Amino acid sequence: MTDTRITLLPPGAAPLDADALALAYSVADRSVPTLRVNFITSLDGSATVKGLSGGLGAPADKLVFDTLRRLSDVVLVGAGTVRSEGYGAMRLSDADVEWREAHGLAAQPAFALVSGRLDLEPTSDVFAKAPVRPLVLTSASAPAGARTALEHVADVISCGEAHVEPQRIVDTLVERGLTQILCEGGPSLFGTFIAADLVDELCLTVSPLLEGGAGIRISHGESDAARRMRLVHVLESDGLLLTRYARRR
Numbered sequence: 001m002t003d004t005r006i007t008l009l010p011p012g013a014a015p016l017d018a019d020a021l022a023l024a025y026s027v028a029d030r031s032v033p034t035l036r037v038n039f040i041t042s043l044d045g046s047a048t049v050k051g052l053s054g055g056l057g058a059p060a061d062k063l064v065f066d067t068l069r070r071l072s073d074v075v076l077v078g079a080g081t082v083r084s085e086g087y088g089a090m091r092l093s094d095a096d097v098e099w100r101e102a103h104g105l106a107a108q109p110a111f112a113l114v115s116g117r118l119d120l121e122p123t124s125d126v127f128a129k130a131p132v133r134p135l136v137l138t139s140a141s142a143p144a145g146a147r148t149a150l151e152h153v154a155d156v157i158s159c160g161e162a163h164v165e166p167q168r169i170v171d172t173l174v175e176r177g178l179t180q181i182l183c184e185g186g187p188s189l190f191g192t193f194i195a196a197d198l199v200d201e202l203c204l205t206v207s208p209l210l211e212g213g214a215g216i217r218i219s220h221g222e223s224d225a226a227r228r229m230r231l232v233h234v235l236e237s238d239g240l241l242l243t244r245y246a247r248r249r
């Protein structure tokens with residue numbers, strides 16, 4: 001852990017160390033499937049600055065980002081985020097691996113991508129340097145050539161016939177024992193999960209910044225149902241609010 005201070009509100013409370021942070025984001029029962037989504041937003045509701053989320057971030061957000069990965073069985077990302085944010089191979093730090101193994105978890109979480117078109121480069125680092133063979137979740141109607149190419153470097157799984165069905169994504173992961181699902185976006189994938197009412201938690205970092213432009217929101221979809229959430233905690237670090245919300249069912 002760096003010297004970044006994260007505290008419970010109100011400001012002035014004692015800073016949380018790595019173990020306390022992990023505890024703050026832990027779940028009561030890991031055998032219960034949980035779809036947790038992690039995003040960062042500006043104060044005026046933008047998910048990006050100049051097209052990327054990086055301009056919103058700060059060290060405390062990175063600590064929480066890493067903590068959520070540390071606690072997950074699988075990190076799930078939409079293909080748009082992989083392409084635009086330039087995801088490389090997901091590899092947790094030695095400290096995270098040590099912590100996971102001490103807590104009975106696999107050394108590294110699985111990494112799963114969602115794509116309908118399979119416009120993904122099999123030679124990219126996401127696949128070539130992955131410590132664990134990635135999963136690609138698609139539909140049976142995905143382009144056959146792209147599917148064959150990706151099958152050399154990943155487990156390609158159909159989660160639906162004509163479309164990738166959100167419930168099938170969750171079921172596929174849970175069937176593999178990956179009950180603690182961390183979705184790192186992006187907005188289209190999040191919108192799909194909201195529409196299907198599959199989101200159990202949102203960990204939302206509010207960055208003390210006004211984007212002021214035409215940045216996208218953290219979700220994008222066709223849901224016309226408002227899903228009520230319950231606040232679990234708010235942490236603070238240098239003006240950044242690190243919130244954890246759970247679905248109120």
Ligand SMILES: NC(=O)c1ccc[n+]([C@@H]2O[C@H](COP(=O)([O-])OP(=O)(O)OC[C@H]3O[C@@H](n4cnc5c(N)ncnc54)[C@H](OP(=O)(O)O)[C@@H]3O)[C@@H](O)[C@H]2O)c1
Binds near residue numbers: 052189
């Ligand atoms: N602020 C944040 O925390 C944060 C986090 C993540 C991303 N972002 C930003 O979000 C932007 C990307 O947005 P996005 O909406 O394109 O991201 P996305 O949801 O990661 O990607 C959309 C793509 O993912 C696949 N996909 C998602 N849901 C699907 C579904 N239900 N069925 C089939 N395929 C599905 C499709 O891939 P194919 O086209 O391959 O079929 C689709 O084009 C970037 O600017 C990124 O920086 C921000």
